[in-house]
Amino acid sequence: MTLIDKPSAAIPAPREITTKPRFSDRVFRTVVTSVGALSVTILTLIGLFLASQGFATFKEEGLSFITGFEWQQYTDESGQRVSNLGIGAMLIGTILVALVALVVAVPISVFCALYLTFYAPIKVKNALVTVIDLMASFPSILFGMWGYFVLMPSAEYWAKLINKYLGWIPVFDVKAPLFERSPFIAGLVLATMIIPIVTSVSREVFSQTPLDRIQAAYALGANKWSVIKTVVLPFGANGVVGGSMLGLGRALGETVAVFTVLNIVYAPNFEILFGAGGNVASHIIAYWSDATEYETGALLGAGFVLFIMTLLVNFTADFVVNRAVTKGK
């Protein structure tokens, strides 16, 4: 017969099991979460500050701030300020230059991405990927200087050729034979700037093409081009669209490179080979240094319009790319 010994010490009370985080964890989570939320705050603040600074202009100019083709303000005899500020011409220029950049950059980038994914030997591939990453980290002023001093002489000659043989198409027509510093050349410079981003997004999407589909196509006797045409391109089309839109976002907001290359003239110009034009961003820095207080507000308002424009393009692009990338998984 055994007797159970009396416990020599008091049994500790059962530990309370809880999912409540410790104090250190709470501090950690609060700090990290609040820093994480900062990006949202900053984006909101950018919108709020630029909009509030531009508010006076928006109120005074009304809708013609977006659609107006004039940028002038002066003080008349009675001391009244007369202003007529509108960024319409620059909006047209922005879209024109960005479109030229897209038309040139997207085919090159897609071909390069396809080459990298399906044709290139591994060494060539690694080298080219490094080159493209390097290209992405070049400063924009370097692109601008290169465009002005190196690309322009050649591009001017190409522009003359295009004008000579395709001049009957309205966009390739010119008012006067002035081919220097045209939106076409600025668009070419922008194209070299957005090639890295379009290429890398396209490459990422192409490389996620399901392998079984590729192998199935090969098994059916397809050659490389047929595989690309029937399997890879349909799969990756969305990603290419998204990548191009990311590039478009870059091209819309580019400042220094465009200012360096383009002949900034405040007038609507649809002729891409004619040496005059501008975009919103370069307009802002062109007028910045000798702007009056009211004009500064207007320029900040122009910055707000640019911000909203790029934000919309980028939102759409991210949405499209995310959908294209997750589809492959």
Added chain:
Amino acid sequence: MTTTNLVTATPSRPWQKTPKEILPSILIYVGVAILVALIVEFTGFKGKLAYIGLFIPIGTIAQFFWARYKFGMKAAKDVVASSIMATGAIAVFIPVLSILLTTFIKGLPGISLELFTTDMGEASFTDPVGNGGLLHAIVGTLYLILLSIAISVPMGILTALYLTEIKGPGSRFIQFMVQAMSGVPSVVAGLFIFSAVILTTPLDTSGFVASLALSILMVPTVTRASQEVLLLIPNDLREAGLAMGATQWRTVAMIVVPAAKSGLVTASILGVARIAGETAPLIFTLGGADKLNPNPVSGIQGALPFYIWSGFRLGTEESVQRSWSAILVLLVIVLALFTLARVVGSKQKGARK
């Protein structure tokens, strides 16, 4: 002792083309090259680019007809497609090569020791190139880089930690916002800091204010690169930490972050490379000094991109030469950062194997 007959298998590649199969296409390319040289010599097409511009299409067409004669239409299309794609790769490569070459050729004549020891306080951009130098701009750029690192690296890494470790209810939204932030045009970042800091607070243009503007561009780059690295850290490590009784804070601080250390360094370097050459925000926020300013938080500063910008806008021969030299210095800095990021990044990959 018996000798055994050892048979070593020689690797064979039956799919590889034999010299006999390659020969015709080489002959075609040689023929096309001669034809192109004749065209450039005797017709209106001139210039270095004309060689490339004629060789690629004519060569492609020639290969197309050869492949069609030999293997049929499908193979011919395949040949054309592959040469178009290779052309795309060449078209990406040529500008990079041209940019690097131009910068070195045009920048080198202006490089001297004085460039790194004097500032522009007693010289003007239109002086002969020997007068004055880049000291103020280099110091200014270094200040900008250091201040931007101090602001953006903690912020970027903490945001990445929120997205990978906490995965809170807002993480999808914040992810979206970070991506949107990386698309903010640099001119907008400058305008924002101008209106939010210079117009509304007593602070005036200085290196610190400029680095605030640069940080807006740097944070998303650091966040996205860090996030990619943190996602690669195996979940087992985190679970092991928690199973040992560590709190989440200790797991992150002592396991996750040290494991991702070199990747996080790479992310920071990539961020620096992103902002080192930014010009547009500086126009609104830096002030653009000609003299060395040792104080990064007050008083106007100089910076390399700003110097390049001013030199280019003046447009005289001397000032443009100064710009090219400054751009060479800036490019060397960017190349060094880029190489550093690659070296550190490859170490990280090697360690995981």
